[in-house]
Amino acid sequence: MKGGLGEVDKDFFIGIQNNVIAVIEAFTDSHSKQSKKFIDASEQIVMPGLINGHTHLAMVMFRGFEDDRPFHEWLFNRILPLEANILDEDFVRIGTELGALESIRFGTTTVNDMYYFSEATADVLDKAGMRAIIAKPFIDFVVPDEKTLSNPLQTRSERYKKFHAQYRKHPRITPALGPHAPYTCGDSLLRQVASLAGETQSPIHMHVCETSGEVKESLEKYGMKPVPRLDGLGMFEGLLIAAHGVHLDNTDIEIMKRKIVSVVYNPDSNAKLGSGVCRVPDLRKAGIPVGLGTDGAASNNDLSLFGAMDLGTKVQKLSHQSNTVMVALDAINLATLEGARALGLEKEIGSIEVGKRADIITLRTDYPHTQPLYSVLSQIVYAYNGTEVDTVVCDGKILMENQKHQTLNARSIYERVGKLKLRVQEEHKKMKKAPGY
Ligand SMILES: [Zn+2]
Numbered sequence: 001m002k003g004g005l006g007e008v009d010k011d012f013f014i015g016i017q018n019n020v021i022a023v024i025e026a027f028t029d030s031h032s033k034q035s036k037k038f039i040d041a042s043e044q045i046v047m048p049g050l051i052n053g054h055t056h057l058a059m060v061m062f063r064g065f066e067d068d069r070p071f072h073e074w075l076f077n078r079i080l081p082l083e084a085n086i087l088d089e090d091f092v093r094i095g096t097e098l099g100a101l102e103s104i105r106f107g108t109t110t111v112n113d114m115y116y117f118s119e120a121t122a123d124v125l126d127k128a129g130m131r132a133i134i135a136k137p138f139i140d141f142v143v144p145d146e147k148t149l150s151n152p153l154q155t156r157s158e159r160y161k162k163f164h165a166q167y168r169k170h171p172r173i174t175p176a177l178g179p180h181a182p183y184t185c186g187d188s189l190l191r192q193v194a195s196l197a198g199e200t201q202s203p204i205h206m207h208v209c210e211t212s213g214e215v216k217e218s219l220e221k222y223g224m225k226p227v228p229r230l231d232g233l234g235m236f237e238g239l240l241i242a243a244h245g246v247h248l249d250n251t252d253i254e255i256m257k258r259k260i261v262s263v264v265y266n267p268d269s270n271a272k273l274g275s276g277v278c279r280v281p282d283l284r285k286a287g288i289p290v291g292l293g294t295d296g297a298a299s300n301n302d303l304s305l306f307g308a309m310d311l312g313t314k315v316q317k318l319s320h321q322s323n324t325v326m327v328a329l330d331a332i333n334l335a336t337l338e339g340a341r342a343l344g345l346e347k348e349i350g351s352i353e354v355g356k357r358a359d360i361i362t363l364r365t366d367y368p369h370t371q372p373l374y375s376v377l378s379q380i381v382y383a384y385n386g387t388e389v390d391t392v393v394c395d396g397k398i399l400m401e402n403q404k405h406q407t408l409n410a411r412s413i414y415e416r417v418g419k420l421k422l423r424v425q426e427e428h429k430k431m432k433k434a435p436g437y
Contacts, residue, residue, distance in 0.1 A: 014046070016358040019171070019396035024354055039391055039401070041362040045376055047332075048351050049109025049131075049359035049394055050305040051339035053264035053291030054205075054243040056115045057099025057125075058092045061420060062298035065428075071211055071273045077437065079298060083116070086427045087144035092117035093124055094416045099303060100128040101408050106304040106386035107361040109394040112241060112264070112293070112343055114178040114205050116145040119163060122173050129399045129407045131359065133241075133343055134167075135178025135205035136160050138193050140186050157196055164200045172395055174203070174345075176241075181207040182226040183214050187233060194234040203344055204235060208242035208263075211275050215247045227252035236261050239344045243293060244269075245283065246276040253279075253286050262289040262342035265334065267312035268302075269295035277319045280312075280326060280334075291342030292334040304386035305335045313381060328381035358396040364388045 013031040015023035032038045066078040092115060103111060113121055114135040125132045137143060138156065146156070164175045179185045179193045197204050209215060209226055218226045227248065230236060236259035245263035248256070256263075265278045283290050292312060294303045309331035316326035333339075340350025348357045365373055369383050392400040399407050431437060 011042075014352060014358075014360065016393070016396045019358060021352060021354050021356050021358050021360075024352065037398075039362070039398075041391065044365060044390055045363040045380065046352070047361060047363070047380070048336045048349070049361050049392065050107050050335045051110040051112075051291065051343065051345075051350065052103065052108045052293055052303065052305055053112050053241070053339050053342055054266055054293030054295055055099070055111050055113055055303065056296035056298075057103070057111060057113050057121065057303075058095030058115050058117075059296030059298045060099045060102065060303070061091065061095040061417070061424060062296070063301045065298060065424070067272075067301070071275065072213065074273070078431075081431060081434075082424070082427060083144060085431070086424060087116055089117045089120045089145075091420060091423075093120045094413070094420050096121045096124040097128070097408060097413045098417050099297070100125055100130055101405065101410055101413055102297075102303045103130065104128065104392050104399050104405065104408070105389065105403075106302075106306065107363070107389035107392060108303065108305055109359040109361070109392060109399075110340075110343070110345070110349060112176075112205060112291075114176075114180075116143055118175075118178075119166075122163075122167055122175075126170070126173055127407065129172075129394050129397050131172040131345075131349065131357075131394055133174040133176050133203060133205065133345075135176040136163055138177060138179040138189055139184045140189055141184075157192060160196060161200065164202060168200075175200075176203045176205050178205050179235075181210070181214065182229060183217055187222075190230070190233045190235060194237065197235075197238045201238065203239040203241060205241045206230075206235075206243065208240075208245055209247040209252070210244035210270075211273075212247050225249070225252065227255055231255050231259065241291075241343060243295070244275065244278065246270055246278050248279060248283075253282060253288070256283075257286040257288055262291060262344075264291040264293040264339075264342060265312055266293045266295040267308055267315050269293075269299040271311065271315060272301075273299050277315055280316055280330075281320070284330075284338075289338055289341040290334055291339035292331070306380070306384045306386035309335055309381045310385075328375075328377040331381045332377060358393055360393045361389055362391045364390045 011027045013027040110131040112133045118134050118136045122134050167173045167175045177193050222229050239260045243264045294300050313326045313331045317323045337350035340346040349359045
């Protein structure tokens, strides 16, 4: 696909120069002869690199860990205590490498990530060649990467400013503020985040209205729902990327549409954790940009946006009892151009257009489940699963070619993941002995 959204064209040439798409024109033999590097995708589908609007890459290390538990128990009695005991920079580095390997394999060129030891995440993704918004977590208790600090709450903003200064001019990495969620962040912390966002002109990435329990708790504790509370604390003055946005009422949508707020739809995570269905059509009707995310692999359990496009479309059809409420083109839009808008990156990425950054993927068509090919859009959303991705280019650089990674070494990553898994299992054994488990 090229040009306008949903526009399907054949036999064209995309020329890349200095990380940017420099030319799109009808293909001739001279193109292959004159190019420094020529990729023949004539038997393939070419589309923009996919944009994962919400994830925690390093959580691939918790894939399949304590699945199928109630959300509160899973998060507060399993995941958070395990993270508190086991996370260190090395863990995040190895987890992010595996997450990057998987993302690239599934054609994702941009991720919006939030996790501890964000400096390690940024370093890994920079070396992997991916594009990323990386949010440094803010939460009302001491988190794994702050254990050694004498006054974590005070030094937190200084640490963010240092992280921001290091990456603010990076061509692919955007630093962001990551207040975890309304139920883990008190008013004073959120005011601090809002002021830092203004001062550093950083986007905010936050879980918002993921479960009905979160909304109920907010009413009890603060006398108002999360969205009006966040608005009152000045959290919507710059871009706030709200992950999930499942339990939003009409008043919330009214507030959000007047501010710079986007929502990221995570159908796999919401379905697996039984959180509910995001009001994607209503949000889009109100003009709120909606992106698509996988969330972490602990609640998905993979990082394929092809899976998210497929399930996300079907969940909307099912919940609205309408097969036109969300169609294949909508899903592709959420994973590309609208997803870019949701992250504030629409001028740079999200479509194959001259002048935009060269984030492009190609998909093989020679599989039993991808033949015959009548509609490219239908095939991508309803038949592909992501393993068909052949070549991945991000910022003009080849990250994977003919399904072979060019920037990451899979074998060495699997080896380190295997060792880290043993550490997780050891820690899990200890946790099982703790009271209340
Ligand atoms: Zn999440």
